[in-house]
Amino acid sequence: MKIVKESGFRYSEYTNKKELSTEDIRLIENAVEAQKSSYSPYSNFKVGAAIQLENGEIIQGSNQENGSYPSGLCAERVALFYAGVKFPNIPINTIAITASFNNQQVSEPLSPCGACRQVMIESRNIGNKPMRVILVGKERVYVIEDVTFLLPFNFSSVNDAVK
Template identity: 55%
Template sequence: MLTIDYTEFHDTNQLKDWEKDLIEQAKAALAGSYSPYSHFRVGAAVLLDNGVIITGSNQENGAYPSGLCAERVALFYAGAQYPNVPIKALAVVASNEKGITVSPVSPCGACRQVMLEYQMISNKPYTIYMVGAGKIIKIDDVKQLLPFSFTNVSEMDQE
């Protein structure tokens, strides 16, 4: 049996100030979305252990699937600019023509794999906030999002 541990919030009053700030930065990142095809904007914010927040937004391309998700934009930038700084938390939010989606959106499988890779690099779990207009889902370990994850082939048991 698979169990996923998470906490659900229906407003930000129960969150700490840094959590609220991270979520607001993810919302602000929506403005940078280039999504002329789907009209589905996604913003992400990554908080590093050194206090720096890196944001990203989804970037579509007419030569699908050449675009990139907001989570990976932010994570790759953080990894390139701060290669040895662990991640503390990541927030992701989406919107459409009506505004921020009522239900939180979950990172796609490719983003989950990248998120897990960065967690494995630092050997330290980090928190994910999936933000919707009606609720926020908080998960304290990326492994909760990808329980049967791919790991480094060189580390797999060889027969």
């Protein structure tokens, strides 16, 4: 028997980041600031991420390239892994992600790669609460209420896979 299902989600789109809360604007500013520490001599593509933890701390991360391309890390994972080391078991409320190419902010918000989405979901699950995602471009901002919407068929754990 064939069953057809639909998986869609709603998100908020803003044409001006000033429409966001003061807290979200501050997080976006931290993500933009994080881009300055990007090591991206090969692509000139700078990504900044900023995470707000439940305890109010903000953690920044930026992409770090390597001459051996697969050895670099995305901004999101840099920030998430640092947060996991520095503040283990503190839930993450929100992550904001910004990007620029050749020192010009991208017009449209960019979505995280699959590996980052998976790590974001794992971090969300450790905190056991939804993690908001703010994707920032020059033209608009997307706010997604939970990272799980970005990867509906995520890999939760080996135990889940073998049940």
